Amino acid sequence: MDINQVDIEKIVQQVLSQMGDQKPDGRKQTAPQSFSIPKRAKVAMMTDLRKIEVKEFDIPEIGDDEMLVKVEGCGICGTDVHEYKNDPFGLIPVVLGHEGSGQIVKMGKNITQDTTGKPLALGDKIVTCTIPCGKCDACLNMREKDNLCENSGIYGLMPEDDHYHFNGWFSEYLVIRKGSTFFKVNDMSLKLRLLIEPAAVVVHAVERAKSTGLLTFNSNVAIQGLGPIGLMLLAVIRTMGVENIIAIDGDEKRLQMAKRFGAKYTMNFKNYKDLDEQVRRLKELTSGRGADFAFQCTGVPAAASNVWKFVKRGGGLAEIGFFVDNGCCSINPHHDICKKEITMVGSWTYKVSDYPITFDFLRRAVGIGLPIEELITHEYSLDQMNEAMDTNMKQLGIKIAYINKN
Ligand SMILES: [Zn+2]
Ligand SMILES: [Zn+2]
Numbered sequence: 150m151d152i153n154q155v156d157i158e159k160i161v162q163q164v165l166s167q168m169g170d171q172k173p174d175g176r177k178q179t180a181p182q183s184f185s186i187p188k189r190a191k192v193a194m195m196t197d198l199r200k201i202e203v204k205e206f207d208i209p210e211i212g213d214d215e216m217l218v219k220v221e222g223c224g225i226c227g228t229d230v231h232e233y234k235n236d237p238f239g240l241i242p243v244v245l246g247h248e249g250s251g252q253i254v255k256m257g258k259n260i261t262q263d264t265t266g267k268p269l270a271l272g273d274k275i276v277t278c279t280i281p282c283g284k285c286d287a288c289l290n291m292r293e294k295d296n297l298c299e300n301s302g303i304y305g306l307m308p309e310d311d312h313y314h315f316n317g318w319f320s321e322y323l324v325i326r327k328g329s330t331f332f333k334v335n336d337m338s339l340k341l342r343l344l345i346e347p348a349a350v351v352v353h354a355v356e357r358a359k360s361t362g363l364l365t366f367n368s369n370v371a372i373q374g375l376g377p378i379g380l381m382l383l384a385v386i387r388t389m390g391v392e393n394i395i396a397i398d399g400d401e402k403r404l405q406m407a408k409r410f411g412a413k414y415t416m417n418f419k420n421y422k423d424l425d426e427q428v429r430r431l432k433e434l435t436s437g438r439g440a441d442f443a444f445q446c447t448g449v450p451a452a453a454s455n456v457w458k459f460v461k462r463g464g465g466l467a468e469i470g471f472f473v474d475n476g477c478c479s480i481n482p483h484h485d486i487c488k489k490e491i492t493m494v495g496s497w498t499y500k501v502s503d504y505p506i507t508f509d510f511l512r513r514a515v516g517i518g519l520p521i522e523e524l525i526t527h528e529y530s531l532d533q534m535n536e537a538m539d540t541n542m543k544q545l546g547i548k549i550a551y552i553n554k555n
Contacts, residue, residue: 162473172185184254192320214327223249247305249318250342267530354496365464387411450478
């Protein structure tokens with residue numbers, strides 16, 4: 150029998166997803182009938198700029214279309230840090246945290262399956278995705294672009310002033326309300342589950358990049374900015390089979406990590422006199438051509454200008470560094486756009502349908518030996534969230550996470 154690669158992958162995925170439902174001895178997992186749930190639980194609420202306080206509330210009754218999840222942990226996103234520093238979304242008071250995962254401890258009677266149709270039971274581990282509004286132009290007329298929903302809800306970026314209170318992952322419990330999208334991910338380690346959301350951002354960006362037709366196996370790819378998103382991006386395109394990757398950053402630790410994630414070359418921009426020298430070096434590394442495709446993953450406007458210089462004539466560029474407004478940058482329309490015929494795509498968060506692709510990617514990345522879980526460098530408890538934010542602002546680690554050890 151001739152089993153091709155696709156078949157093998159399907160079989161592996163099937164086995165892996167079944168493993169999530171089984172005990173190590175192979176017997177089918179019997180979900181517990183009930184969990185003991187406290188009357189009250191804690192949240193880490195941002196009550197002012199640069200101020201997070203632990204508060205306690207009564208856990209509300211769970212409706213027929215709702216679930217209660219015990220939070221196991223949640224990654225801290227650049228967006229959380231931005232909100233912590235400046236409250237650009239005007240959310241205070243707010244319980245942040247949207248990169249979380251936890252265990253279902255109570256289910257309304259109408260909840261039977263996750264968003265992909267997998268049966269759900271008490272004790273299952275889940276992650277949440279967005280809550281599309283169903284009413285805006287994107288929701289009604291561009292079904293395939295639900296990431297562009299004008300009023301998309303996301304746990305951890307909701308105003309606190311609703312009666313749920315437990316609406317961000319920086320808490321002990323979370324109420325999953327009607328209309329939410331969520332996925333069962335029992336077969337993944339906690340660390341891997343906490344990396345699903347940033348990985349989905351990257352998977353979406355790569356799908357956007359692929360839509361240009363300019364990202365292929367043999368492409369010389371430049372990745373500018375090696376924070377969690379840039380490193381994750383490196384992992385995604387390595388997992389796809391792209392090998393000629395040049396990683397650019399100003400931090401040696403991150404560049405070393407990029408090497409371990411499979412970058413062929415690294416460039417520390419601080420070692421070059423100016424941008425021209427950097428471009429010269431990048432051309433040396435790409436047989437004099439420049440990058441076939443570049444991903445801009447920093448939130449720095451100057452970097453968003455510079456990246457155009459790295460791309461060759463006829464090349465492609467994806468901008469994924471600006472999920473918050475960090476200001477404008479200048480582009481020379483003659484040199485950067487017209488003359489080079491660069492095809493540029495923007496990428497905004499992720500579609501609900503990017504999530505299952507993301508699970509497969511993470512399993513494959515681990516399968517080929519990429520040290521994905523090592524992206525989480527620091528762990529904090531709920532009452533250390535100010536410290537956690539501080540560590541993030543000082544860029545002392547890569548991905549900082551809240552872990553609930555209770
Ligand atoms: Zn995020
Ligand atoms: Zn919408």
